[in-house]
Every structure is written in C-alpha cells, then in structure tokens.
Amino acid sequence: MKQFLIFAGKEFRHIFRDRRTMLILLVMPVVQIILFGFAITTEVQNVRMAVLDPSDDVLTRRIVERLDASEYFTLTARFHTPQEMDEAFRRSQVDMAVVFSPGFADGVYTGDAAVQLVCDATDPNTATMQTSYATGIITAATGELLPAGVRAPQLRPKVKLLYNPQMKSVYNFVPGVMGLILMLICAMMTSVSIVREKEMGTMEVLLVSPVRPIFIILSKTVPYFVLSFVNLTTILLLSVYVLHVPVAGSLPWLVAVSLLFIFVSLSLGLLISTLTQTQVAAMLASGLVLMMPTMLLSGMIFPVESMPWVLQGISAAIPARWYIQAVRKLMIQGVDVVNVLTEVGVLLGMAVVLVTVSLKKFKNRLE
Template identity: 45%
Template sequence: MNRFWGFIRKEFYHIFRDARTLIIILGIPVSQLLLFGYVVNTEVKDVKLAVYDQSKDDVTTRIINKLTSSGYFELVKNLDSDNDIEAIFKKGKIKEVLVFEPDFAEKLEREGSADIQLLADATDPNVARMVAMYTQNIINSFLKQEQPLATVPMQVNASIKMYYNEQLRSVFLFVPGLMALIMMLVSALMSSISITREKELGTMEVLLVSPLKPIHIIIGKVIPYLLIAFVDSLLIILMGNLVFNMPVNGSLLLLMGECFLFIFLSLSLGILISTVAPTQLIAMFMSMIGLMLPTLLLSGFVFPIESMPEVLQWFSAIMPARWFNEIVKNIMLKGVGFMYVWKQTFILLAMSVFIVFVSVRKFKIRLM
C-alpha cells in the first residue's frame, strides 16, 4: 500500500511542478465556463436602433422611451426620410429601424389601430429575429399598460421586414463564418504544422545550410497553402451560391481580394506560430486553442458580438475573423463596395503587417 501511495504522490509532483498541466486542469475549466457562460448568451442587449418617426407625437415618443429604457435598445439616430434607411443599414452599425406612420397617436385613438414598420438587418438572422421579437413584445406591453381595462384593445400593426435575408436563412450567417474558419484551418494550422515538421525532421537545418535564403524557404512553404486556401474560398462561395442560394450581391473581385488578404493574414499567423512552436504537436495546439477556438466563439460566427460582455467584445476586436466576417457579409449580402468595408480592410491589413514584422524578427533571432 505504501508503494501505491508513493506512486500517487509522485503523480501529484508531476502535476504541480508543470505549469502547463496546472493551466490545463485549473485554467481551462474556469476560462471555458466563463467564456461559454457569457458568450453563449442568446440574449441581445444594447441593440443600436434608428427611428424614422413621421408622427412625432406623445405616443411614439413614449414607445421609443419604453424601448430604450428596457436596456435592449439604444437610440442612435433619428431619420428624416426613408431614403436614409438603406444607407444606414449598409454602414452596419444599426440593427433595426422603426418607422412610425404619420398621425400615429391620432389613428390609434380614432381607429384603434396604427401601423408601425419594423426593419431589421438580417445579415445575422438570429439577432434580427430576436430584435424583432423584443420590439414587438415591448410595444405590446406598452399598449397593455396604457389601457388595462379596455374591452376592445388598441392594436399596433407591426409589419416586419428583414433586410438582406428575408427568409432569415441561417446559412447566410454560416457561409462567411465557415469561410473564415476554413481559411484559418488551411492557412494557419496547415502551414505552421508543415514548417514545424521540417524543424522536427531536421530538414529545415539542411535547407538553411543550402544557398536558399530563409525568406525563400518561407515563401516556398506557404505558397501552396495560399493557393489551396484560395481554391477553398472559391469553393465555399460557389457551393453557397449553387446549393444554398447565398447571393454575391457585391463585387466578386473585391470579395476575392478580401479573401486573399485574410489568407495572407492567416498564413503570417501560421509562420508566427511555427517560429515559436518547436514541434508539430505544439504548433497544432497553438493553432487550435489560440486561433480556431477564439475564431469560432468570438468572431460573431456562432454567437452575436452585440450580446457579449464588453471585455469579450474587446477580445473579439482582435480576432481577424471578426472583421473578415463583417466584410464578407457586407459584400455578399448588402452588396456594398469598398467604401463600406475600407475600415475593416485596413484593420486586417494593419494586423498582417504587424504579424509579418513580428515573425520576421523572431525568425532572425532564431537564426542568430
């Protein structure tokens, strides 16, 4: 028995003296619980709202107040004409526009019903669905509160219109997200594994002793993955279109250009990982846990960014896939041009430059 306890004690030494094991057994449950608890949150909060109030009366003001005081909505803009609606959706910040018909209060009083239009940006169908539902519920509770004893209840007829994705098809959400994920997988994971494999095999050393310049070795290693990832992205767009009727409303050329930028970024991440990771296994773990998981959880692919706590929204801002997602949705669904995605493009570009700079430095240090 003594021998047995000795064995168990030895195992605890291994666990407590190895920082990595400690991180796994303590860090992972805590971080995953917090992450999933907060991220996997189907509630939507602080939805950016714009109002086109053609009536501007007491009732519409109170409805708007009721909406904004609920905590779910935040009034960002008052519109003066319905021409502005399309433009404001293209900018991407505002998720819902409420349109009150003229003489809203009067109609409600006189005819017992009035019309309201509820326009939602359905590039993220889950968010759009929820936003529309919340709005309706809040308006209904407002009416009940106004006339608790009325025998013939007053009615607000809400006509809902989902912009860019009328049938709320979730595939429109998944295609851009999947594109980001697969390109990360092919570019970052595969290239980092393939570079570390050469390190493990010792062939990297032989290549470095040869007249090839290090930069040529790296470029030679990543070009195949660049091509494969590019073909993959075309494949996803094509299949999305043929099988799921996902449109490409904007310029295909622009879309391909953005894909290229994102692949380039992912490849530089792969190179960065390979300069740090000594073995294929570690490269794989780093790509999986450091890139894939956050991409899946924080890029807005599976869970809406709007409903994340602020800290995670900050994390989501450093996820390249988040910006790529926005770009792809904007181009494919909203059909916008470069003017509407230049900001996201610039962020991706800046990230690429930064990562390339860091990995070149790391690579040089390793050679010293």
C-alpha cells in the same frame, strides 16, 4: 501499497514540472467556463436602434423612450427620410429601425396608425428576437399610454426583413464557416510545416543554402496559399449552387478580401511556428487555442454586441471577426466595397504586425 504511492507521487511531480500540462488541466477549464458562460447567450442586448418618426407626437416619443429604456435597445440615430435609413443599413450603422406612420397619435384611435420594424436579417435568429422584443414593448406601451377608459384597435407592428427576407439560417452560417475553415487550415498547416523542419533538424540545412532565410520561410507558405484559394473557390461554388446563397455584392472584391484574410491566417501560423518547437505544441496552439475563440467570439454564431465589453475587446483581436463582417456585407448585403474599408484596414494592419513580429522572432531564434 507503498510502491504504489511512490509512483503516484512521482507522477504528480512530473505533472507539476510541466507548465503546459498544468495550463491544460487547471487554466483551460477556467477559460472555457468564462467563455461559454458569457459568450454563449440567446439574449439580444445593445441593439442599435434608429427611429423614423414623421409624426413626432407625444405618443411616438413615449414609445421610443420605452424602447430605449429597455435593456435590449439603444437609440443611436433619428432619420428624417427613408433614404437616410437605407444608407445607415448599408453602412451597418444600425441593427433595427422603427418607422411610425404620419399622424400616429390620431390614427391610434381610428385604427389607421401603423408601425414598421425594419431589421437586418443576415442573422435570422437575432432578427427574430429583436422584432419579437420590440413588438411586445410597442404593443404594451401603446395600450398603457392611452387615456383611462379609451379603447383602440390593437396595434401590431409590421416587420420588414432586409437582405434575408426568407430567414434562411444558411445566410448567417456560410460567412462564419468560411472564416473558420480558412483560419484553421492556413494557421494549422503553416505552423506544423515549419515546425516539422525545426523538429527534424532540417531547417539548419535549408538555412545554409544561398537563399535568404526569409524567402525559405515564405516559400513554405505559398503552397498553402494556393490550396486555400482552391478551398475558397470550392466553398463559394458550394454556397451558390448547392446552398443557394447568392453573392449579392462584388465577387472580385469578395475574393480579394478573402485572399487578404488567407494571408493574415498564414502569417498567424508563421508566428505560431516561431513560438513553438514541436508539432504537437503547434497543433494545440493553432487548433485548440484558435478554434474556440473563433467560434465563440467572432460573431460566427453569437452576436458580439450581446457579449460583455471585455469579451468584445478580445474579439476585436480575432481576425475572423473582421473577415466574417466583411463577407456578410459583400456577399449577403451586397454593399459597396467602401463600406468594408474598416474591416479591410484592420486585416491589413494585422497582416503587417504578424509578419513583422514573426520574422523578428524567427531571426532571433536562429541567430
């Protein structure tokens, strides 16, 4: 028994000396419970709501106030024409619009009043919950705001779904899966490839060649760039011809944005390779550490707007979030490239930062 306790104590000391093991054992569960607890939610909050109200009477204003006062919707815009509303949806400035018929207050008593809920259905689950919440609030508010003793036909809003009227869930998952696959393949394979040379001691042999170190490192990423382009082509072909997800926007711009994201992912793998010394550490960093934030915080499965503001800030640093947003706009919504300039600018900035930091760290390590 004494020998057993001695060996157990020795194992405890080994674990406590290894910081990476301590992080996995003690810190990772804390991170996971926080992410899963706050990021995974079926509730819809902070929905950007707009109103098109040609009537602008007391009843419509009260209904809009009820919607805005709820925890689900936030009034962000008022439109005067349907063209303004369409442009706002194309620019992804609103998530749902409430459209009232002219003479709404008078039409409530005669049954001629109508309300339409226009919703972005690129994420069908979110769209369903948004329209369900709004329908309940509007129906209840209309009945409560009528004078006592006055009866009127029950008002049920009509729903118009944009970009995905069939409510196909594959329209939502294809852009997310594209971001996840390209991120993991590019980052993981690049980081392992370079670390393998360092771990085997052959990197120094390559560095004494007449070729500059930067070209040696970048040349190791070229095969993965080409293979990732092949993966991208395969994914798009399967999406269009097997899953029947149309490319509603510009295919060349979709490919261009995807290539930019591939370069960002390769740069991230290059950074991981400069910060790790073993293939196991590189695999953990590029696979385990990147996979969970990409799945939970990029908007791939759960809407970012429903997360706490801290997690929304963290998600802004995840390249896949911006790529998935751009793919949904170009592939599903079919908007012009000018509407994805924000996403393209963020990805370009990330690429510059990652390459700069990676090359600086790499030189400092090998000098």
